[in-house]
Amino acid sequence: MLASVCKRIGPALKAPLLAMAMLAGMAMPASAQTTDLVSQSHFRVCADPANTPFSSKDLSGFENKIADVMAADLGLPLQYEWFPMAIGFVRKTLIENRCDVIIGFAQGHDMVLNTNHYYTSAYVLVSKPGSAIETVDHLADDRLKGLTLGIVAGSPPATHMARNGLIGKAKPYKLMVDRRIESPAEQMIADLQAGEIDAAVLWGPIGGYYGKQAGLTVTPLLKEQGAPRLFYRITMGVRQGELVWKRKLNSLIRKHQGEIDDILTGYGVPLIDDMGNALKTSAK
Template sequence: MTVSDRRLSRIAVTLCLPVLATAVALGATASRAAGPNAAWELVDPDHLRVCADPSNMPFTDESEEGFENKLAELVAEKLGRESVRYEWFPMATGFVRNTLRSNRCDVIMGYAQGDELVQNTNAYYRSAYVLIYKKGDGLDGVETIEDGKLADKRIGIVQGTPPSSNIAAAGLMKNAKVYPLMVDTRFAPSVAETMVADLVEGKIDAAAVWGPMAGYYVKQADADLVMVPLVKEQTGSRMTYRITMGVRPSDQEWKRTLNRFIRDNQDEINRILLEYNVPLLDEQNQAITQ
């Protein structure tokens, strides 16, 4: 996920006064919409202000075709916001600092649970890294990286992600094709798109990649591909993660509002995610299909 500069500037008290005056005014407006506990929160009461990458399909993009774009539309509708407004910034170093922490927007639609840079809402989906391969191409039935059928196969992995350590432990690095962790998708295809294309073209035999990224391109692929969540690994790194919305640590009432939205609209959230072929898992690692 994102890596952000953790240094926060210290501002002199005298310079804070105008900012505090603005905070009081904005907070008073927010409190009328969200209750007395929101008095010091700088959340826009009229518009859903979303921090997002302008070119990061299948999550977000400027044409608003990603599943997090669709989720933002649902949030705005259910919470009575007039519209969704985006603060665009590449999902790279400084993303949180230059968007959410700068008060330019009020929510990051998808953020891994437990990251200290944001306050997490309740999780609205749980997913996993997946292994992808062609059906009928000798790997049918493979569910773990340790499976002997992968011993002589060329596996695509993303540098520094959890499956890479398992692939190394299984002695499969000698045949692996390593893809970069960070790609500027404004100028090049995403790593998941590239890996799926390479798999279809036969440049690799399998690919291990984050499921929500992979599912979209697997669904679009001109080949019969199998996508297996890596939930049966016996050793190595954790492959499953809960995904939340990220808000500022100070925005407690806003977090509670979003938690209520998630609780009341989980079925519709799942419908959006499944339309994009996101592999959804319950707490017992069973697939959620509707």
Template sequence: MTQHTRPLRHWFVALLIATGIAIPSGALAQGAGLGAAGELVDLDVLRVCADPSNMPFSDQSGKGFENKLAELVAAKTGRKSVAYTWYPMATGFVRNTLRSNHCDIIMGYAQGDELVQNTNAYYRSTYVMLFKKGAGLDDVMSIEDTKLAGKKIGVVAGTPPAANLAKVGYMRNVLPYPLMVDTRLAPSMADVMIKDLMKGTIDVAILWGPMAGYYANEINPDLAVVSLAKEKSGHMAYRITMGVRPSDQEWKRTLNKVIKENQPEINRILLEYHVPLMDENDKPITQ
């Protein structure tokens, strides 16, 4: 994402879709094939639309968990290889990649957005709150907790937790972090926020779970990570799917079969990146 607008990573794209930017020259994968019922899905290569600098999701070096999931999907659907259309996750991403037939799948997309056709969800995660253990916040489980009233809170501007903080009157204590940062040129917002937490610039960091889990483990695995899935006000948990073109019905069915038959392996990959997985009853999935 140009921060890369992170999640809900693609949820932000829905809000920013009014205009687009030109696709970089030479960035497009070549050789689209013809799938079932005239679907423009390559039968030999898994053509993925992805951000080139968006850890822990995707990375041009192949280190992100969506890169690993793409390799799994390619193997399970009989593709010989994976090829990428790299494009920053910003306004115009879907229109200039998937909708322009330059690729056939977006590996992670929030359920319910009309820009793509969603597969079944392959994971569900939530925004989380991070703080240092032993700093007087160990029993805090909600944004509404009065113990947060005098604390400096880091949150990404424009995300759902920011709305909850405003509702409980804590915005005067908020240090906002930018929604959009080009991480090809600057550190990830999650990396910056958690380092600020360690330095004492903020007392609490509120982030999308997959980013929080990954960067917290990189910087300080002993931080408290509290799920916000049960917040009374505001929706904090989201289902993440794979995104395909609305016309690609057979391709969607194929991917749904892959997800259903390989959920334990998918969970294993996600948990290796410390993604906080939640079931439909908001209980943690640990294996």
């Protein structure tokens, strides 16, 4: 979910394309900012059918619950376009106008137009309660030396683990899989419980959800030094150019932020302040 593909327009083409865009903008009414593609009859959501705890075809994911909140406020029936969260997801769903919003998309990815972020989370260390590393909150902690950590291959914490000499004994798990068939996170948690690894390093919403279910200790990694960062702001994603739709969703996010926070915390998602420095303080 965190990888992106970016194609840049050559400098020689930018000026004429900009001029054409300006002329087109003057010729169209303001309502065209929605590109006339957003459905007026349904709240159409693009989602993975087997991506627990985010989304699921049985509607048990936290993104499903957030979509329920948005649809109810809009007074529209909810409609899903199901497609695996893999290469081609955005193109085959949002861009092809099969749906109008992706409920969870990392801020700053240019494949979509991002709304305001509605939560920030971080990678976490999942460990057994009462273990010697239960209170470890950064990967440079000497207590991790010589231990076997589970890590999703190619994920941002792997760089920090390499920097701190932890990769040699690490157990890698697949990054890109079809969640309908296998679940690296669930396997990692099972391996931790079985003693095959000493701790698991996972993206916060995933580690928080499965760690909570298993009664394990989940600690956000908020003290890492150097790149890459281990916290991310999560937005909703809409088609480029759909500014009116984006503003409408921003308004709904502001209106329902407390309810959204409650949904997320109910799933064990660690909520972090916007700068990634500390756990978020409840607005209640």
